[in-house]
Amino acid sequence: METGGATALEAAATPNLDRLAQEGTTGQTIPILPGVTPGSGPAHLALFGYDPLKYKVGRGVLEATGVGMQVTKWDVAARGNFCTLDKDGLITDRRAGRLPSEVARPLVDRLDSIEVPNYTFEIRHLRDYRFALVARGEGLEPDLSDTDPQQVGLAPLEVVPVGQQSQTSAEVFNRWIADSHPVLAEEPQANGLTLRGFSTNPELPQFGPRYGLNAACIAVYPMYRGAAKLVGMEILEFEGDGPAEEFSALGPRWEEFDFAFIHIKATDSRGEDGDFAGKAAVIEEVDRQLGRLMDLEPAVLAVTGDHSTPARMRAHSWHPVPLLLWAPDTVRPDNSQDFGERTCALGGLGTFPAVSLMGLLLAHAGRLNKFGA
Amino acid sequence: METGGATALEAAATPNLDRLAQEGTTGQTIPILPGVTPGSGPAHLALFGYDPLKYKVGRGVLEATGVGMQVTKWDVAARGNFCTLDKDGLITDRRAGRLPSEVARPLVDRLDSIEVPNYTFEIRHLRDYRFALVARGEGLEPDLSDTDPQQVGLAPLEVVPVGQQSQTSAEVFNRWIADSHPVLAEEPQANGLTLRGFSTNPELPQFGPRYGLNAACIAVYPMYRGAAKLVGMEILEFEGDGPAEEFSALGPRWEEFDFAFIHIKATDSRGEDGDFAGKAAVIEEVDRQLGRLMDLEPAVLAVTGDHSTPARMRAHSWHPVPLLLWAPDTVRPDNSQDFGERTCALGGLGTFPAVSLMGLLLAHAGRLNKFGA
Numbered sequence: 001m002e003t004g005g006a007t008a009l010e011a012a013a014t015p016n017l018d019r020l021a022q023e024g025t026t027g028q029t030i031p032i033l034p035g036v037t038p039g040s041g042p043a044h045l046a047l048f049g050y051d052p053l054k055y056k057v058g059r060g061v062l063e064a065t066g067v068g069m070q071v072t073k074w075d076v077a078a079r080g081n082f083c084t085l086d087k088d089g090l091i092t093d094r095r096a097g098r099l100p101s102e103v104a105r106p107l108v109d110r111l112d113s114i115e116v117p118n119y120t121f122e123i124r125h126l127r128d129y130r131f132a133l134v135a136r137g138e139g140l141e142p143d144l145s146d147t148d149p150q151q152v153g154l155a156p157l158e159v160v161p162v163g164q165q166s167q168t169s170a171e172v173f174n175r176w177i178a179d180s181h182p183v184l185a186e187e188p189q190a191n192g193l194t195l196r197g198f199s200t201n202p203e204l205p206q207f208g209p210r211y212g213l214n215a216a217c218i219a220v221y222p223m224y225r226g227a228a229k230l231v232g233m234e235i236l237e238f239e240g241d242g243p244a245e246e247f248s249a250l251g252p253r254w255e256e257f258d259f260a261f262i263h264i265k266a267t268d269s270r271g272e273d274g275d276f277a278g279k280a281a282v283i284e285e286v287d288r289q290l291g292r293l294m295d296l297e298p299a300v301l302a303v304t305g306d307h308s309t310p311a312r313m314r315a316h317s318w319h320p321v322p323l324l325l326w327a328p329d330t331v332r333p334d335n336s337q338d339f340g341e342r343t344c345a346l347g348g349l350g351t352f353p354a355v356s357l358m359g360l361l362l363a364h365a366g367r368l369n370k371f372g373a
Numbered sequence: 374m375e376t377g378g379a380t381a382l383e384a385a386a387t388p389n390l391d392r393l394a395q396e397g398t399t400g401q402t403i404p405i406l407p408g409v410t411p412g413s414g415p416a417h418l419a420l421f422g423y424d425p426l427k428y429k430v431g432r433g434v435l436e437a438t439g440v441g442m443q444v445t446k447w448d449v450a451a452r453g454n455f456c457t458l459d460k461d462g463l464i465t466d467r468r469a470g471r472l473p474s475e476v477a478r479p480l481v482d483r484l485d486s487i488e489v490p491n492y493t494f495e496i497r498h499l500r501d502y503r504f505a506l507v508a509r510g511e512g513l514e515p516d517l518s519d520t521d522p523q524q525v526g527l528a529p530l531e532v533v534p535v536g537q538q539s540q541t542s543a544e545v546f547n548r549w550i551a552d553s554h555p556v557l558a559e560e561p562q563a564n565g566l567t568l569r570g571f572s573t574n575p576e577l578p579q580f581g582p583r584y585g586l587n588a589a590c591i592a593v594y595p596m597y598r599g600a601a602k603l604v605g606m607e608i609l610e611f612e613g614d615g616p617a618e619e620f621s622a623l624g625p626r627w628e629e630f631d632f633a634f635i636h637i638k639a640t641d642s643r644g645e646d647g648d649f650a651g652k653a654a655v656i657e658e659v660d661r662q663l664g665r666l667m668d669l670e671p672a673v674l675a676v677t678g679d680h681s682t683p684a685r686m687r688a689h690s691w692h693p694v695p696l697l698l699w700a701p702d703t704v705r706p707d708n709s710q711d712f713g714e715r716t717c718a719l720g721g722l723g724t725f726p727a728v729s730l731m732g733l734l735l736a737h738a739g740r741l742n743k744f745g746a
Contacts, residue, residue, distance in 0.1 A: 035732030040744035059746030351723025
């Protein structure tokens with residue numbers, strides 16, 4: 001459907017975004033490096049202006065932080081999945097049949113009772129078959145291998161120390177996993193679990209002092225809330241999970257902030273599902289709801305993604321990411337007549353690293369000083 | 374002829390390349406840095422994904438390796454030219470009247486008899502007035518100045534040590550040059566020689582382990598074969614030297630490899646000759662023969678140059694290099710309707726460093742893992 005034809009963004013009817021593109025300027029960003037497909041963690045760090053090759057952030061700390069757990073640099077966090085094991089202990093379903101939250105939640109409560117001497121574990125349910133686990137205690141290090149073998153027909157792996165100092169951590173997590181077996185043994189679907197993305201708090205430089213911005217985050221999924229929180233944004237709470245609810249959530253709080261990061265998950269999800277029409281529909285919904293944001297009269301608005309997720313690939317990709325930058329007082333307009341990949345490839349901002357976007361936003365907001373005399 | 378008008382690539386009729394551009398995407402690469410005109414050695418290293426500012430490779434080792442000589446990191450290689458000297462020893466022709474190979478070859482054989490105590494010299498004829506020379510023995514260092522003064526009316530220069538440790542090397546090469554004088558004294562055209570590009574094996578990281586690719590090289594000229602061999606590609610042998618023979622040479626061997634570098638020399642040569650029409654004709658011939666390559670059904674095809682060689686400049690140049698990237702399963706198409714400089718400047722890949730090309734090729738072949746969670 002995208003082969004030579006329109007992309008989902010191009011196919012979607014987006015009169016409001018097109019008008020912003022006409023008034024503003026476009027370009028395309030490279031999330032990490034040409035050809036490199038990013039995970040959402042490093043891709044968001046780049047959008048926030050943090051070089052993702054310098055600042056590393058793991059899945060565990062992102063999701064644990066995003067769901068409201070405290071992870072200090074002495075703690076180790078992991079992302080967990082329930083899985084289904086056969087009688088030989090081999091994985092038959094890596095997501096336990098996409099176990100629903102109402103089944104997973106009481107299991108998480110039961111796992112919360114596991115005790116490992118001298119260490120404390122905190123576990124919290126995320127969504128469906130997913131949970132976050134944080135270990136606290138002496139001498140924990142995050143350099144540990146995943147236990148998810150990434151395919152069915154294999155048993156969950158042991159936690160193996162990757163770094164010189166993470167022997168203790170591996171033993172502590174393996175002990176917790178061993179103790180989880182009797183808790184889950186009788187479950188029909190979720191009779192096993194895997195852990196991955198062992199990581200600690202990277203203590204990133206904070207957004208506020210770095211840019212002189214008081215920043216808010218509006219996002220549904222823990223991972224994106226976690227990324228925002230790790231750089232010091234305030235996570236706003238709201239009901240619902242669509243663009244209308246997300247955009248509406250900012251209004252009552254906007255006076256308190258001078259920057260807001262709003263994350264729309266469904267464009268990525270529909271891309272991963274291979275659902276071209278569904279992705280275009282989400283984009284059209286964003287376009288319809290955009291007035292709720294524009295009513296707040298931002299000085300600068302950027303509309304972009306942390307990476308491409310082409311429906312035909314059903315996955316994140318390395319392709320350059322379209323960017324729309326609107327700033328009525330300061331933008332230099334270009335020839336852009338709509339918001340789409342082909343237009344952005346010809347946009348006035350050119351093709352540039354995503355890590356440079358924050359500088360452009362600050363500049364268009366009149367918040368950067370002149371460099372040199 | 375190019376002033377404001379078409380470039381040779383644009384003027385050439387290339388229906389097959391144009392179709393690939395429509396199906397694929399385009400962009401332009403910067404070989405080294407904006408404004409920097411590269412030699413073919415560093416420009417090829419960049420195309421192969423090796424930062425040419427970090428990895429240095431000299432002309433001597435490129436040509437010696439390319440003609441099949443072994444150059445270890447203990448050896449020093451140089452590129453040699455026969456030249457014509459007047460009775461005062463001043464150069465009257467830096468290429469000895471473009472001495473033909475049949476005259477040069479026996480001279481090279483006679484030079485092979487020169488003996489320098491404690492050192493061994495190996496000499497091999499390249500083409501026409503050119504040869505490669507490799508010195509082996511204790512304490513040799515490559516930091517030596519060229520003896521070619523780069524203009525007529527001057528005598529060949531002494532070899533001068535440039536580095537702290539290359540005094541011995543300079544003496545050894547100067548001794549060899551002194552011993553060459555009686556060998557060549559009676560020659561009517563080739564009564565002198567110059568040496569340049571003193572260099573050793575830089576022991577580059579190897580292409581295979583670096584990219585997980587088993588790579589073949591198809592090239593006619595020693596220098597390009599040398600560049601490919603120094604990064605560990607296998608040099609394929611074949612008869613003839615046109616695009617038809619080069620493309621045909623890959624077919625019978627393609628199953629053994631998952632990457633092939635095919636070098637077309639004549640586009641560069643015609644550019645250096647100032648032969649606009651000849652350059653366009655070579656490009657048209659490449660286009661006509663392209664089916665031989667496409668029949669092998671590559672997953673990814675890149676068509677580009679290591680640098681520009683505008684006929685009106687009769688020389689390499691710093692201009693961005695047009696790039697066509699075709700990959701039916703993974704490319705995101707752009708507006709490109711043909712393959713030419715103006716189109717590529719507006720292509721979806723943007724303008725980027727040539728050293729990033731390998732990452733893009735690997736990405737489009739599905740051979741890169743995701744970066745981060």
